[in-house]
Amino acid sequence: MKLIRFQASDGNIQYAALQPDGSARAISGDIFGKFEVTSTTVTPHKLLAPVVPTNILCIGLNYRRHAAEGNVPVPERPVLFMKATTAVQNPSDPIVLPRHLRSDEVDYECELAVVIGRTCKNVSRENALDYVLGYTCANDVSARDWQIKWGGSQWCRGKTFDTFVPLGPCLVLKDEIPDPAALKIRTVLNGQVMQDWRCDDFIFDIPSIIAFLSGSTTLLPGTVILTGTPHGVGFARKPPVFLQPGDTVTIEIDRIGALTNPVIAEA
Numbered sequence: 010m011k012l013i014r015f016q017a018s019d020g021n022i023q024y025a026a027l028q029p030d031g032s033a034r035a036i037s038g039d040i041f042g043k044f045e046v047t048s049t050t051v052t053p054h055k056l057l058a059p060v061v062p063t064n065i066l067c068i069g070l071n072y073r074r075h076a077a078e079g080n081v082p083v084p085e086r087p088v089l090f091m092k093a094t095t096a097v098q099n100p101s102d103p104i105v106l107p108r109h110l111r112s113d114e115v116d117y118e119c120e121l122a123v124v125i126g127r128t129c130k131n132v133s134r135e136n137a138l139d140y141v142l143g144y145t146c147a148n149d150v151s152a153r154d155w156q157i158k159w160g161g162s163q164w165c166r167g168k169t170f171d172t173f174v175p176l177g178p179c180l181v182l183k184d185e186i187p188d189p190a191a192l193k194i195r196t197v198l199n200g201q202v203m204q205d206w207r208c209d210d211f212i213f214d215i216p217s218i219i220a221f222l223s224g225s226t227t228l229l230p231g232t233v234i235l236t237g238t239p240h241g242v243g244f245a246r247k248p249p250v251f252l253q254p255g256d257t258v259t260i261e262i263d264r265i266g267a268l269t270n271p272v273i274a275e276a
Contacts, residue, residue, distance in 0.1 A: 071238075
């Protein structure tokens with residue numbers, strides 16, 4: 010099942026289930042508890058990020074080819090950083106390049122995002138997927154100058170500006186994606202494919218990531234986990250390719266869809 014979160018013409022925010030014919034039917038109940046698909050057809054006025062995250066936990070350097078292009082060793086344990094929930098952006102809304110706290114090296118990163126469906130702590134790798142609600146596309150937008158040069162060795166400043174984590178276009182429940190490692194993932198910038206790879210290049214698979222993140226730590230329903238990006242990012246290219254006002258960037262993941270955002274400069 011594919012779920013969308015949207016704003017109706019009257020301003021109300023609702024969930025709906027996409028149908029094979031492209032229509033959408035309203036959902037009653039709580040997507041993190043009990044819900045059902047009704048017979049009421051709805052017309053989304055504006056598509057929103059499919060969840061409002063309770064936390065955004067991100068894994069860096071989780072594709073072997075990406076670690077190689079950055080000339081860094083394969084990590085022994087998952088590399089964790091975080092994004093603020095205020096960094097979430099909707100499909101079709103702009104990625105805003107920082108100008109007050111200026112960055113001229115803003116990069117794209119296609120990522121598979123995992124949405125936790127129920128509270129978990131200290132889960133085993135074997136049981137980890139029992140706590141997953143579903144999957145969506147994410148763009149881990151990154152200001153490389155702040156991440157690498159000016160962040161005091163911490164990544165969060167360069168990763169968590171407003172609009173720096175677009176999510177969408179839908180949430181695909183886990184029963185439709187029994188093997189997320191089989192998914193293909195890509196970034197298309199202004200019509201040019203920049204990243205095109207497979208999730209089976211993960212260094213740490215999704216069950217291992219959930220087991221690690223839940224160790225001595227509570228993961229709440231609505232926690233969004235970004236699982237890393239493959240090779241082909243802008244800063245590793247020669248010459249580097251960074252996002253510019255007027256660009257359009259699309260994240261595509263098989264069986265989920267396409268997440269597209271224009272790029273503008275901060276006023």
